[in-house]
Amino acid sequence: MKISRKIAGALALSAAAAVVLAGCTSRNDTGSSAAPGASEGASTEDLTIAFVPKLQGIPYFEAMNTGGQQAAEELGFEWLYQGPTTADAAAQADIVRSFIQQGVDVLFVAPNDPNSMAPLLEEAQAAGIHVATTDTDAPDSVREVFVNQASVEGIGQALTDTLLEAMGGSGKYAIVSCGETAANLNAWIEVQEAYTASEYPDAEIVDIVYAGEDQAMATQMATDLMNSHPDLTGLVGECTSSAPGVAQAVQDANRIGEVFTVGLGTPQSMLPYLESGASSGSILWDVEALGYLTGWAGVQLANDGDLGDTSSLTDESLADVEYDEASGVLLLGPPTVFTAENAGDYDY
Secondary structure, three states: OOHHHHHHHHHHHHHOOOOOOOOOOOOOOOOOOOOOOOOOOOOOOOOEEEEEOOOOOOHHHHHHHHHHHHHHHHHOOEEEEOOOOOOOHHHHHHHHHHHHHHOOOEEEEOOOOHHHHHHHHHHHHHOOOEEEEEOOOOOOOOOOOEEEOOOHHHHHHHHHHHHHHHOOOOEEEEEEEOOOOOHHHHHHHHHHHHHHHHHOOOEEEEEEEEOOOOHHHHHHHHHHHHHHOOOEEEEEEOOOOHHHHHHHHHHHOOOOOOOEEEEOOOHHHHHHHHHHOOOOEEEEOOHHHHHHHHHHHHHHHHOOOOOOOOOOOOOHHHOOOEEEOOOOEEEOOOOEEEOOOOHHHOOO
């Protein structure tokens, strides 16, 4: 289900209880525009929240943008969205600089290179901008919060379990990742390596390669891996461009049922491969909900709200949100395994 439909429904129900919505109006209302969960009396009418994704134009980040737009509509702030057209750290940095010059109130980034992004986040903070990360962290930076889609362990273990179940618990597999410096991808891979070694002693990761955010490149790399490892029985696509890429490679090679794939793919991009059997499962989360949560967190930052008070997040897709103050991580919840049976329920 789409978050926009679900949130709209939840808010419609809440409207019947005036006390729940006291002080919450849209940008065009004449009354108070305090957002749910924000400091009492704080206004979101002139609040600008910007989000710079790793890459603009791919289904994953466009779905995050949809969720952010929905949050802006319901909570009454201005949502700005712009990312590079290639997964390039320098191009992303230019966009961040532009938002700093514009003087936005809150700046969220999903950094392609966390280390090179850290000085820019410090520059933004010095300019009076609240800075945060979402989808991908920059842990060694001044970011105030990281809006995390799911725990590192949850994602890494779900990828491993889903693939090894299809492989019968043993065999050789390889990983086609994306950005070599992406903190989230590398953290998941570390979990996969340790979890495979401890829980699946008859399985082995034989190679890890990097295709950037290029689906065609991921397909080529997966093809090369199958050729160089004739006994390979599994492939992981570590991001939303490589997940369909590795499945396409298996389909093109007519090796469905011989080489099994899983990945982090959006439901609609993976549905044909899930239906054909080229993919055994797609591990992800409600991406639109992640975008909505990002917008909500921005309102809290701008108004000194309590990130730990998630009582205003009434939609079922946000029911498992948790905040860890020590690490500054706002967690969406556990990952979802998409299959041929449920992937069609989502429109991104």
